Amino acid sequence: MTDAAAIRDRLKNLPTPTLKELFDADPQRLSALTGRIGWGEGQTAGSILFDWSKTHLDEVHLGAFEELADAMDFAGRRDVLLTGGIANPTEGRAAQHTAERGIGSDAAVEEADALHQRMKLLVGAIRAGELGEVKHLIHIGIGGSALGPACALAMLARDIDAPLIDVHVVSNIDGCALEDAMHGCDPKTTMIAVASKTFTTTETMTNATSALDWLRENGVADPYGRVVALTASPEKAVEWGVDETRVLPFSETVGGRYSLWSSIGFPVAIALGWDEFEAVLAGAQAVDIHFRDTDARANLPLRAAFADQLYTRLRGCQTRAVFAYDERLKLFPDYLQQLEMESNGKLVTMDGKPVDGPTAPITWGGVGTDAQHAVFQLLHQGTVTVPVDFIASIAPGDALPDEHHRILLTNCFAQGAALMAGKGSDDPARSYPGNRPSATILCDDMDAATLGALIAFHEHRTFCNAVLMGINPFDQFGVELGKQIAKEIESGKGEGFDPSTEALLEAAGLK
Numbered sequence: 001m002t003d004a005a006a007i008r009d010r011l012k013n014l015p016t017p018t019l020k021e022l023f024d025a026d027p028q029r030l031s032a033l034t035g036r037i038g039w040g041e042g043q044t045a046g047s048i049l050f051d052w053s054k055t056h057l058d059e060v061h062l063g064a065f066e067e068l069a070d071a072m073d074f075a076g077r078r079d080v081l082l083t084g085g086i087a088n089p090t091e092g093r094a095a096q097h098t099a100e101r102g103i104g105s106d107a108a109v110e111e112a113d114a115l116h117q118r119m120k121l122l123v124g125a126i127r128a129g130e131l132g133e134v135k136h137l138i139h140i141g142i143g144g145s146a147l148g149p150a151c152a153l154a155m156l157a158r159d160i161d162a163p164l165i166d167v168h169v170v171s172n173i174d175g176c177a178l179e180d181a182m183h184g185c186d187p188k189t190t191m192i193a194v195a196s197k198t199f200t201t202t203e204t205m206t207n208a209t210s211a212l213d214w215l216r217e218n219g220v221a222d223p224y225g226r227v228v229a230l231t232a233s234p235e236k237a238v239e240w241g242v243d244e245t246r247v248l249p250f251s252e253t254v255g256g257r258y259s260l261w262s263s264i265g266f267p268v269a270i271a272l273g274w275d276e277f278e279a280v281l282a283g284a285q286a287v288d289i290h291f292r293d294t295d296a297r298a299n300l301p302l303r304a305a306f307a308d309q310l311y312t313r314l315r316g317c318q319t320r321a322v323f324a325y326d327e328r329l330k331l332f333p334d335y336l337q338q339l340e341m342e343s344n345g346k347l348v349t350m351d352g353k354p355v356d357g358p359t360a361p362i363t364w365g366g367v368g369t370d371a372q373h374a375v376f377q378l379l380h381q382g383t384v385t386v387p388v389d390f391i392a393s394i395a396p397g398d399a400l401p402d403e404h405h406r407i408l409l410t411n412c413f414a415q416g417a418a419l420m421a422g423k424g425s426d427d428p429a430r431s432y433p434g435n436r437p438s439a440t441i442l443c444d445d446m447d448a449a450t451l452g453a454l455i456a457f458h459e460h461r462t463f464c465n466a467v468l469m470g471i472n473p474f475d476q477f478g479v480e481l482g483k484q485i486a487k488e489i490e491s492g493k494g495e496g497f498d499p500s501t502e503a504l505l506e507a508a509g510l511k
């Protein structure tokens with residue numbers, strides 16, 4: 001048995017006191033299981049408090065998980081990640097998203113800086129009207145090329161009273177998505193951003209072609225003159241027809257779901273201005289520095305991964321839920337879904353062997369308080385345990401009477417308390433078992449730096465989970481087969497599918 005397998009075995013056989021028993025047994029529990037990451041001068045410009053005290057982690061778990069991190073070479077793999085080594089061995093490349101935030105090898109940071117400068121110039125020129133009047137931007141991309149900008153804009157754009165340029169993010173190949181965006185835009189003043197790392201993704205290229213046709217049909221003589229390309233394949237963008245001066249490249253070593261920080265963040269900078277985009281990067285950098293410089297015991301992304309491993313691997317929880325008690329974070333659970341499930345939904349370890357337990361849980365969630373009135377019944381009384389993360393901001397985002405935010409926050413904290421405490425009753429239908437875990441992520445405010453910090457925290461948490469399971473979080477071969485079959489069907493070359501698929505194609509008139 002390897003060291004790691006022996007530690008996992010030991011972890012599996014630890015006693016399982018209830019949350020109440022854990023609190024009763026350790027008066028220091030709260031301070032031992034909370035931590036804070038801050039940023040700005042003296043780390044006072046903003047911060048996030050993380051509280052895992054309502055999870056079943058205790059000193060014994062922390063010690064054993066630390067040993068596991070050691071056995072899985074956490075420090076070595078972190079070093080490879082942050083210094084531009086081959087963090088993604090199946091594709092033979094580095095994973096240099098942190099270099100976009102100034103943390104990485106000198107060469108990668110220098111390259112990212114130069115590309116940011118190029119992006120800043122173009123953003124400045126467009127916002128200053130130097131490329132003609134631009135009132136709308138349709139950002140076309142999918143997956144990592146859309147979710148980051150969409151999530152950031154949902155969170156930050158409401159603070160702007162009269163946006164200089166209004167941005168629509170379109171991802172789905174379903175024409176309804178692009179049509180909806182077109183309805184909100186005047187073609188004469190619309191710019192199109194085509195965001196694709198590979199510049200080959202069917203949905204994006206089809207939507208981009210239709211958007212250009214729409215410009216043309218509405219009197220724009222040179223529709224390609226209205227296109228900006230955001231890509232790691234600049235030569236493909238130029239070949240497709242985008243003028244080289246409007247191609248904003250990013251490094252091949254930045255993964256799609258890790259790419260908000262690169263030129264994929266263009267719509268954020270266009271809508272909110274360069275300073276806001278830089279603030280997002282700065283918040284992320286604060287977390288990178290904490291992650292890089294803090295040893296295992298106090299490393300908060302690693303701590304979060306310990307809790308994830310406890311529930312997924314040791315207690316068999318198949319899902320984890322994230323509830324943002326903040327309307328501005330409504331797309332954050334979707335963002336985390338791609339980040340975590342596309343990164344860690346894997347069957348094999350780094351060396352290609354079958355993984356010896358469950359990997360990524362299903363990440364799901366929503367917005368509080370809405371979700372309380374829809375899905376929380378299962379969290380409180382369902383037969384499965386779902387570890388929950390609550391995310392909230394101390395400062396309100398609205399200017400309505402204080403009671404809105406007060407009720408929002410009290411509900412958030414009440415849910416965590418209720419999940420933990422439960423309540424007995426003579427009537428089984430009215431009884432709550434309690435002892436259900438949750439963690440709380442409490443932000444000072446929900447601003448650009450906080451967004452950057454929250455996303456970077458979850459990137460590193462995802463990486464730490466991968467390290468503890470011995471898997472590669474940076475490839476995603478699982479998405480390819482479905483794409484390939486769709487292409488075969490589309491090109492008319494697909495033959496001999498199963499009877500069900502053949503009948504569906506027939507019924508829909510596709511054969």
Ligand code: F6P
Nearest residue numbers: 143144145196197198201256479
């Ligand atoms: O199909 C999965 C995926 O490759 C994601 O990883 C990626 O974010 C998305 O498709 C879009 O890819 P691209 O940016 O190359 O268009």
